[in-house]
Amino acid sequence: MKKICLNIAIIILIFCTNFLYIPHANAYTEEEKIVLQSWRLVNEAYVDKTFNNHNWWKIRQEVLKKPLHNREEAYTAIREMLALLEDPYTRLLPPNNYHNLQISTSGELSGIGLQISINPENNQLEVVTPLPSSPAELAGIQPKDIIITIDGIDAQTLTLDEAANKIRGEIGTTVTLEIQPKDTNKIKIYELKRDRLSLSSVNYNLDKSNPKYPIGYLRLNQFSANATQDLAHAIVDLEKQGVKGYILDLRNNPGGLLQAGVEIARLWLQPSTIVYTVNRQGTLGSYDADGDAITDKPLVLLVNQGSASASEILAGALQDNHRAVLIGEKTFGKGLIQSLFELPEGAGMAVTVAKYETPSHKDINKLGITPDRIVTQEPISYFEIGTEKDLQYQSALAYLMNNE
Known part of the structure; x- marks a missing residue:
């Protein structure tokens, strides 16, 4: 009987000892709290539930063993933790970087x-x-x-x-x-x-090199919050000028807001699928066009290796739905979707939360989208875009003229 009581006492003692060593939330320093918040965001939202074959809970424990004396040391710990994912798009955004990103996507x-x-x-x-x-x-x-x-x-x-x-x-x-x-x-x-x-996301003009077949040139600089409105305004203006076809320039457009890419695709498409998304559970979702297109005039997209992310979502949607011809070079190949999360004192984190597939279920991550017509060219200056030195633009013009 004494032996049984002793074992029970030992069990109680072990339980109490373990309980005493569970740190209370208030015991964490501010630096530890921001590290834990970053860890939790990845734990709950990251697209790869294997965390690049790492034990994410063990990483949490190891990070908390390190003394963190200031915010910069906390940021370093977060960067080291995220580096294990080997995902350049899941990243810490210190206050200046997060503020600049908010500005560029807000359009103001x-x-x-x-x-x-x-x-x-x-x-x-x-x-x-x-x-x-x-x-x-x-x-x-x-x-x-x-x-x-x-x-x-x-x-x-x-x-x-x-x-x-x-x-x-x-x-x-x-x-x-x-x-x-x-x-x-x-x-x-x-x-x-x-x-x-x-900030206007769009520059546009009317190319009258062939007076009988004027071409509307649209250069989309970024997928910001006001990009859809800017592009729709440009299309309406060009329609009033008697445009016969369009060139939409996505070259060196690194992307931006997913929603902007979807909304811009809706400007060009009749009811159809724009993009599929796949989350960490493997659940398939989609964004669709469900209304009338703003125009049905012929369309050419210009793309190159600098066309990424939302640019590729738009390009894939228009190519797979046979709405546009792609001319240029293979795109960058970023088929991952990030969400932004706020951290204390103006910092933030971008976390990859899903991957996407084109309407024909092509996964373009690290592969890119191949144009219908490949036209390579050496880098040109801003002032040479749309001139005789712009071989890709000239190829787009020729295609539209020959298919009028």
Whole structure:
């Protein structure tokens, strides 16, 4: 009897001892909490339930053994943990990166509204275009104008990113530009107040090289929150101008919002499947077009190795449904879908939550989409897009002309 009681006592003691060593949530430091939150997001949402053949619970325990003295050490621990997944798209986004990503996908930011580029022929910083109704446009700045200085700093000493960062700024602040208007030697000085801007995701024009068969050219720069509205507006405008066919340029478009890709596909498609999604349980879902297309005119898509993610969802939908002909080079091959999650103090995480398949059930991850007509070309500058040097554009024009 004594022996039985002793065993019971030992069992109780073991239970109590284990209970005492279970850490309470309040016992975690702020650094440990953000690591645990990141671990939990992956644990609950990541597309691969094997976690790249790692014991995800064991990884949690190992990470918590490390002393974390500050937020940067916590971020390092999160990065090391995520690296085990070998998925470049599941990643930590520190506050600056997360904020910039939110800006680029929302289609809004503050500044004076200048799209700029460095002209490779003369290495000068030039205006590509001012945004509609922006401070730059209202001041009279024009495409091809040369930017000489930004707040007194010689523009030729700056990289493109450095120049863009100096022009951007908080609403209500000012920036001073010295600008040489195109085709003149005069210098104008502009002191412009920064304001809230709405970024246009689309540039478009009417190609009248064949007056009897005008072609609408649409360049989609990103799949942002306002991309569908911008593209629909451009199509309606081109329809009023008597367009006979379209070229939709997705070259070097890295993607953006999945929903934007689906909505843009709906602009072109009659009722049909746009894309299938497959989650970690293997459950198949789909996004579909269920209304009338905005136009049934012939359509060519231009793609290359820089066309990724939402660009490939759109390209796959239009190719598999025989709505468009693809011309260019094989696309990047990103068939994974990420969701964004907020972390404390402005940080965030992108987690791969599903993979997608085209309407004909092609998995294009790491494989890409092969165009109907492969046309390769050396890199060209922004200013050469749509010119004689743009072989892919010229091939699209020829296809539309020959099939009128």
